[in-house]
Amino acid sequence: MSKAKGEGLTRWWVIAPPTLFLLLFFALPSLIMVLASFQYPGEYGGLAPLFKDPARPDALAGLTLETYRFFFSDIIYVEIFVRSFGVALATTLVCLVAAYPLALLIARSPKKHRDLMVLLVVLPFASNFLIRVYSWMIILGPLDLLFSSFAVVVGMVYVHLPFMVLPLYTNLEKHDPVLLDAAQDLGANAWQRFWRVTFPLSLPGIFSGAALVFIPVLGMFAIPELLGGTRDILIGNLIKEQFLGSRDWPFGGTLSIMLTVTVLAFAALAAGLARGGAARSG
């Protein structure tokens, strides 16, 4: 047997299981969701059949744009989308401002200390997500800050901070320190060295960190449900409510698709910006 053929077979065996897994549990459900968003809701929840039952000619069946029309007909849904984007944006910005100095500190620490510091950054993951969020209820409750947009952003920032620190640190750690010497040598003070050299070189790290925080926050429902008030409903809560509460699968599907499309648009934008930054610093 030829070597190339053997290698091809090996490669097949390596990539087949994850590919199959993703097809079965990601691509297929996504397609089902797309399809569901164009269907009628079932009489007792779930979905109406795709084809008319000859025995019941009055029942709803087939495909429709009804749920999309409904989505755009009521300003409340656009409002919730905008609010969700606002929370995601605020969380991302706070994470960035909080993570940057920390990432810089780790990147400029002696090499032997860096691994330990990175470990400390991810250590919160070792405890359960819900426990961490409940802890915030205990902290914010007595301060009379619970069940507010503020509490939601605090919870979001707390949970997502490591996702900003890690890509930033990975980027900053690669900077050649001689560039800062050169900048200083050519007359740049400490602020100018940061603003003219470190910051622009870290843009790819900022973009990947922002994407890693922004996108999950957009779909998050547990934190607003636990820490937010009644007016702090986000898209995530809305979607969850459609599937588990009112059992309106088509509308839940529509909301999911709208969210996915928007997130993909943002991800494409971030990836484009990151690529632009990386190409220049490469």
Next chain:
Amino acid sequence: MALLEILDVSRRFGEFTAVDNVSFAVEAGEFFTLLGPSGCGKTTLLRMIAGFDLPDAGRILLDGRDLADTPPERRPIHTVFQSYALFPHLTVAENVAFPLKMAGLAAAEIKRRTAEALDDVRLADKGGRYPHELSGGQKQRVALARGLVNRPRLLLLDEPLGALDAKLREEMQLELINLQKEVGVTFVFVTHAQAEALALSHRIAVMNEGRVEQMDEPSKIYGFPKNRFVADFIGNINMMQAKVARAEASRLLLDVPGLGTVEAPPRPDAAPGAAGVFAIRPEQVRISAEDHPVELKNRFVGTVHDLLYIGDVTTYIVDLPNGVKVEALLANSAPGRAQLFEAGDRVAVAWRHDAGMFLHE
């Protein structure tokens, strides 16, 4: 008054003394080179002049003013780093404009002077490129333009030609000399490549183990090395054990085991009986057939041990009695090899009575 004065400067790192009580002065407009093997302290000294490091003792003066309290960004001194340290996120023009921007110049002035500086290094058409799109030589020229654009009092160059291949290095050497002449900025150049130092500098300070061994013009350093280290480090040199037999006003008579008496130029500090080496450059040694008459007192017969054909010259390694080996250089002025001595041939080596020198142990 000298432009740059290094006064009794020392720098220690723990037990290790990187710079040991060094003093020298650099005049305005000079091309001054710090030459030495790696670890001799030349880079530490350069970093102290730039301000990235401070001396433990001694003072560094620029135009008579102590620089101790001036941080690097406020010293009118720029550095061309060994790795060039170009900003990867800025274009060539933005890199060159960087020091002007930091100095707070007006946009129009920045534009004019950036264009001028790029023109000086023949990169006028590359202003819009990014550093990673340039060749090594071009990066080097951008680094030079960036270092010179706002006319510092002093430009420090840290092994700037080290990363270039031989041919390009030679080109850049000529370019550096011309550029320095043109802009009139004082250069302090650091290198471990002695040929580079000889070719470029007005004056050279040869450093070893944190000290300056000798400081002089290139021809003096090459022709009259002060001690064995300098003689050995700069160029090729033959050395043979020798003892002063007689010291006269016009000459030294040396006793070289295996050769007998060798006549050498006088040296006031060489007393009879002093031990040391007799050192002579290969190009000062003439090689001829054994029976070829030569009117030189320093003439010895030996056997060709080996030869290296280098192209422009051939180096012959000649075995003399008592294990003494002498290298002789012969220019290949005629087509092919200059003279057809082969390994094993009996030959005579000879040199003038005023060539070579006695160096103390």
